Amino acid sequence: MATLWQQVVALDARYNAYRVPDNPQYRTLYMRRRSYLLRENAADPERDISTRRDYLKLRGQLLAERYGPAAVSEQGSLYSKPTSISSNRHPKSRGSDHQRPRLQVRAQKLNDTEEVVADRPSKVGITPTFAADASRAMVGNKTLSENYAFSGMHHIFDQHRSAVVAVKFANDDKSRVACCSYDGTISVMQLVPTPATVICILKDHSSAVTDFSWSLSNDNILSSSLDGTARLWQVSSTKCIRVYGSHRGPEILCCTFQPINNNLFAIGKGNGEIQILNVSTGKSPRNGLVKVAGRVLSLTYDAGGKFLWSADDRGFIFSFTCNPLDGKLHSKFKKLEVCLGHPITSICSRAWINREARDPCLLANCGIGAVLLFRTSVSDGSLILKNRFPISQRGQLIRSTFCPLISFRQGACIVTGSEDMNVYFFDIERESKPCVNKLQGHSAPVLDVCFNYDESLLASCDANGTVIIWKRNGKSSS
Structure with missing residues (x-):
């Protein structure tokens, strides 16, 4: 029903x-x-x-x-430059294997001739073992399908005039969520007590906001924009307290705080530059600037701040070793060819916090119509392909994320947006029929998704500017 x-x-x-x-x-x-x-x-x-x-x-x-027939028109890439993908090269996302572009993952180390090619995902498990009784008990010994059943929409927000490209809950916060839009603004919303309300709208950017990040204390929000600037906002006063870059500079497509040292953050630019900046001084440390071939669409740190990964519009993921104290990036880095000629629109790193679990992972959305799951090496940040999940993705910047309670149950889920206007949940260990749930309700491509920390609420946003808050079964939002 x-x-x-x-x-x-x-x-x-x-x-x-x-x-x-x-x-x-x-x-x-x-x-x-x-x-x-x-x-x-x-x-x-x-x-x-x-x-x-x-x-x-x-x-x-x-x-x-x-x-008349409700045929939703094809929408082009949000970043209309090289990230758009020609439709005649894109296969049907749910077609047979011979219809899809061959996924070839090629690892390369700078100044090193060693090369590794992995055409097939590794079969080694990454979730807690079957003996993880304590972990299963923490989530009520329920199946994944039971855990990710939803009772309906908690609230719908429509204050933005253009596509909402990113949505994120505040750290360790059940009810405060923010989103950024191509109308040049960032909204902060409070979900409980009901009715849900928009607390404030941050507006100083002169062009589309491409990404944002909460500080560890949730006092500040960092944002990036096509206007060439990154801005630091004080949430309590709704004021922009610092501006980095200038309108004469290249577009800034993504940003993220250094998780261990929030006085540092990283930005990715349209000219291929990845830059580490000091929040207080606005300056880049020595060896805090590198350049890759493509437009940098996404950045993510590991939980310890030791590794930084970047994804670009040419199908490469770069792994950098960095110093969390001063932000310096080591001169040697690793280059992974994932889907040559197709953009990687999102990457997300997740470390296991359970002693019964194994290695940390990285999630990547690719323009070949797939979400890829990698195991990450704790020694050098290198990536090994673990699994792939089919979705509908051509030219939109679709994002995905890990479910927060990933470390506390046998089996684990990821959640992703899709151009077919649905939200998908995939069991990362299941080889056949990995989709355990699908949420329908958006009227445009779903661009980003995010859980609050206890998984009681899920936020999803779309290309029409709508944000839907979903409520899980058996979870109270109070």
């Missing part, structure tokens, strides 16, 4: 742009009310599921007759 409810919401969302086109606030109000009523009906055990199926079919026919 819950699955059919989601399908009805998804159907309404696809046609929602046709309803009162001059009053978008009514469209959002309509979806909130529909979600509430359908959730109530789905909870009724006396409801006949076959009747609900007939209702879904009939409603689809009526909407199609009134508004």
